[in-house]
Amino acid sequence: MRRASFALISLAALAACQTTAPDTGTGVGFSSYMDYQAQREAELIANGEGQSTATAGLDTQAISDEAVEGIAAAETQMADLSAVSNSIGISAENDFSAVASERSIEEDAAFVAANKEAYVTIQPTALPSRPTSDAATIVEFALSTTNNVGQPLYSRLIPGAESRAARNCAKYPSPDKAQEDFLKSGGPERNGKGLDPDGDGFACSWDPAPFRLAASARQ
Numbered sequence: 001m002r003r004a005s006f007a008l009i010s011l012a013a014l015a016a017c018q019t020t021a022p023d024t025g026t027g028v029g030f031s032s033y034m035d036y037q038a039q040r041e042a043e044l045i046a047n048g049e050g051q052s053t054a055t056a057g058l059d060t061q062a063i064s065d066e067a068v069e070g071i072a073a074a075e076t077q078m079a080d081l082s083a084v085s086n087s088i089g090i091s092a093e094n095d096f097s098a099v100a101s102e103r104s105i106e107e108d109a110a111f112v113a114a115n116k117e118a119y120v121t122i123q124p125t126a127l128p129s130r131p132t133s134d135a136a137t138i139v140e141f142a143l144s145t146t147n148n149v150g151q152p153l154y155s156r157l158i159p160g161a162e163s164r165a166a167r168n169c170a171k172y173p174s175p176d177k178a179q180e181d182f183l184k185s186g187g188p189e190r191n192g193k194g195l196d197p198d199g200d201g202f203a204c205s206w207d208p209a210p211f212r213l214a215a216s217a218r219q
Contacts (some may be wrong), residue, residue: 082168138179140186142208147200149207154188154199161197168193169204178204 147153158164172178178195180204185192195203202208 004054034148064114137183138176138206138208139211140181141183142211143206145201148209149202149205150200153201154196154200156191156197158194158197161194164194165204166198168195172204175204175206179206182206 015021030120095163169175169178182188182192187200188196188201191199
């Protein structure tokens with residue numbers, strides 16, 4: 001019996017000690033500090049004594065002036081960029097507004113028609129004849145022979161042949177020209193103008209070795 005009474009007393013004591021958890025947002029004399037702060041701020045703004053926390057510590061007039069200056073600077077920069085892009089060299093043909101101000105569509109069509117009328121087609125003409133040369137003749141002659149310069153193949157028993165050959169060879173600009181004329185005049189068999197005094201078949205010390213060397217290199 002005593003045990004039951006003690007248990008009842010203990011339960012009653014525990015019930016009396018239990019309290020609800022305090023609200024961390026409440027203070028003394030009001031239910032919520034946040035509500036109080038909002039109410040106090042509204043009263044200050046209404047009385048002209050304060051400003052909202054969103055703009056607290058900020059100079060709104062300075063911010064407005066800076067914004068205006070920033071917009072003006074941006075516009076100036078855009079104008080500068082436009083001037084730079086135009087200075088690169090955009091032709092009027094690529095600028096529609098420039099072309100439209102210069103001439104109308106009708107004037108442009110007349111301009112194109114005038115260009116077509118001024119267009120001239122030049123017909124091809126026959127190619128000029130290539131000047132003939134006896135270079136192939138001296139090449140063929142060089143390849144048809146095997147003796148060296150100064151090695152006689154033809155008899156030359158003519159007094160004063162050397163001095164005559166010297167005088168006549170001096171009239172040619174090169175040994176190749178002398179050999180060409182020598183072959184046209186009958187070659188070594190006739191020895192026209194006495195250009196081959198030693199009888200090797202080569203006029204004015206003309207040398208067939210370079211032609212023979214070139215032909216052998218191609219084989």
